[in-house]
Amino acid sequence: MEDNRPTRKALGNQAEGVAARYLARQGVQVLERNVYNRGGEIDLIGRDHDTLVFFEVRYRGTGSLAGAAESITSGKRKRLLNAVKFYLHRHRLWEADCRIDVVAIAPGESKQYRIQWIKNAIQA
Template identity: 70%
Template sequence: MAKDGAKAIGHHFEGVAERYLNHKGVDVFERNVTSRGGEIDLIGYDGHTLVFFEVRYRGHGSLTDPASSVTPRKQHKLLNAVSFYLHKHRLWETDTRIDVIAISPGTVRKYRVQWIKNAIQAG
């Protein structure tokens, strides 16, 4: 049951991130894309660049900030998922990047949203 609760929280904050990105001019066109490589939370266009978004939320009392919670293992899984997506859709020549949307409780607003562009790069 705890997994269902975590999944619902994840979907909620993906929605928060999507609304934030739409407000910033990003055209989000896919959510929760799952493949053999892993899951991509959001996919959209920022101008002419195809962007894969990892959404992370950490609440009050968390020992890590949301951006730091993207571990090397998670980065590897995300790179695999993005590679699989690009191959499947034949997008080898497309400008792409992987960004992180880090969300935490806010003080002035309900949430503090940090958009970290090009947060994860193929090594």
């Protein structure tokens, strides 16, 4: 019997696409997707007015015990902070006004997705 469910990576890519389109409609200029460096991975990087924003995109399907935003562990926070620090260092952006936001995505009831944008969700 074949399992036709999408892979975890495919679901992640789809959620990042949903988040990027949502953020663009909110006026965010999405600059980069899936940035990998020695510190870890950054899902999306964008500019919200004059602020450089690093986005962690979380998706949780129907029946998940924890919500998308609540699924960020202390280990994930630490890896994300390291990735952001490395990115800022590599691009010489230490003086940049920046923040880390979370875009939490879940299946919707009246719309396809329920999206929650949490600004400044993760702080150093």
